[in-house]
Amino acid sequence: MTNDPVILINAFEVPAGQDEQFLMSWERSRDFLRAQPGYLSTRLHRSLAPSADFRYVNVARWESAEAFRAATAQPEFRDQTPSFRFHAALYEVVREDT
Amino acid sequence: MTNDPVILINAFEVPAGQDEQFLMSWERSRDFLRAQPGYLSTRLHRSLAPSADFRYVNVARWESAEAFRAATAQPEFRDQTPSFRFHAALYEVVREDT
Numbered sequence: 001m002t003n004d005p006v007i008l009i010n011a012f013e014v015p016a017g018q019d020e021q022f023l024m025s026w027e028r029s030r031d032f033l034r035a036q037p038g039y040l041s042t043r044l045h046r047s048l049a050p051s052a053d054f055r056y057v058n059v060a061r062w063e064s065a066e067a068f069r070a071a072t073a074q075p076e077f078r079d080q081t082p083s084f085r086f087h088a089a090l091y092e093v094v095r096e097d098t
Numbered sequence: 099m100t101n102d103p104v105i106l107i108n109a110f111e112v113p114a115g116q117d118e119q120f121l122m123s124w125e126r127s128r129d130f131l132r133a134q135p136g137y138l139s140t141r142l143h144r145s146l147a148p149s150a151d152f153r154y155v156n157v158a159r160w161e162s163a164e165a166f167r168a169a170t171a172q173p174e175f176r177d178q179t180p181s182f183r184f185h186a187a188l189y190e191v192v193r194e195d196t
Contacts, residue, residue, distance in 0.1 A: 007143055009155050011109055011185070027193070034195060041196040045105055045189035048163060052187035057107050059157065065146060087109070089150035091143035095125070097132060098139040 005061045010088040014055035025083040038067020108186040112153035123181040136165020
């Protein structure tokens with residue numbers, strides 16, 4: 001599966017009342033990342049309930065793990081202080097039923 | 099957006115070496131849920147790195163929050179003891195770039 005895209009899933013902890021601040025920060029990162037080689041697409045999810053453990057979850061597709069790591073290793077991205085706690089990792093699909 | 103599907107995102111904490119046990123447990127739940135009214139599809143993701151905070155993340159689509167709640171409120175599902183810690187919530191897509 002080496003040539004399949006990889007999937008970045010990033011679960012964000014966003015306290016109540018900070019949605020607007022989160023979205024501004026997320027959009028800034030998205031604008032940077034989508035201009036990088038290997039970026040394919042992204043989809044940002046917001047929980048229906050404000051009290052979910054992860055108020056926002058981003059699911060993005062990249063051409064490869066290497067492309068994602070090269071993009072996020074760039075100083076403009078790497079040296080930003082994250083505004084919210086997050087849990088990010090790269091994934092592959094192991095079960096699918098669509 | 100009342101008639102749009104809702105998205106269940108469930109992030110599982112699975113200790114190293116317990117992948118097989120997790121997959122058996124997850125497939126049992128999936129088999130139950132996909133037979134319920136309102137189930138649309140599911141996609142199970144496994145992290146490339148074994149040490150990710152969430153080794154598995156399930157992203158499933160349901161016709162509505164009501165359909166999902168009715169399915170998971172059934173005794174066969176509700177009375178199972180979860181085998182792994184998880185963080186589940188229903189979501190809607192708020193930003194998309196595909």
